[in-house]
Amino acid sequence: MKREDLIQEIVESLARCQRLAKPSVWQELGLSHAQIGMLFILFHHHEASVKQISEYLGVTKSAVTQLLDPLVDKRLVNRRNDENDRRIVRLSLTPKGLQLLKKLNKLKYAGIRSALASLSAQELQVMAQLHQKMNTKSSN
Numbered sequence: 400m401k402r403e404d405l406i407q408e409i410v411e412s413l414a415r416c417q418r419l420a421k422p423s424v425w426q427e428l429g430l431s432h433a434q435i436g437m438l439f440i441l442f443h444h445h446e447a448s449v450k451q452i453s454e455y456l457g458v459t460k461s462a463v464t465q466l467l468d469p470l471v472d473k474r475l476v477n478r479r480n481d482e483n484d485r486r487i488v489r490l491s492l493t494p495k496g497l498q499l500l501k502k503l504n505k506l507k508y509a510g511i512r513s514a515l516a517s518l519s520a521q522e523l524q525v526m527a528q529l530h531q532k533m534n535t536k537s538s539n
Contacts, residue, residue, distance in 0.1 A: 434466050
């Protein structure tokens, strides 16, 4: 197998491990995959504007608003006007939204933990060494 194909296979495998094992958790809440993604974005980009979110996702501001309205209705996201420019709408997670995200994060990492649990102690040691090497390379 070519080096580039092997790298792609590893990336895809890691992504599969990271997917939520139980999408029913967020489906029961009446949320879409895109709305869950928006919650994760807001976790990493506190007080983001609708414009910033639309640019980040590559969608229109009206598309962001359509995704956002149910999140506000469910009290997962706060929406407020910017103090300096009332045309700008700022978004942030509510405590309820943050609590849901923590729960989803645990589920998200459960797949990775399960995959790692299937490895022997020696394989885990090799994996840890490889990760340390990767982290050193990516931080340079």
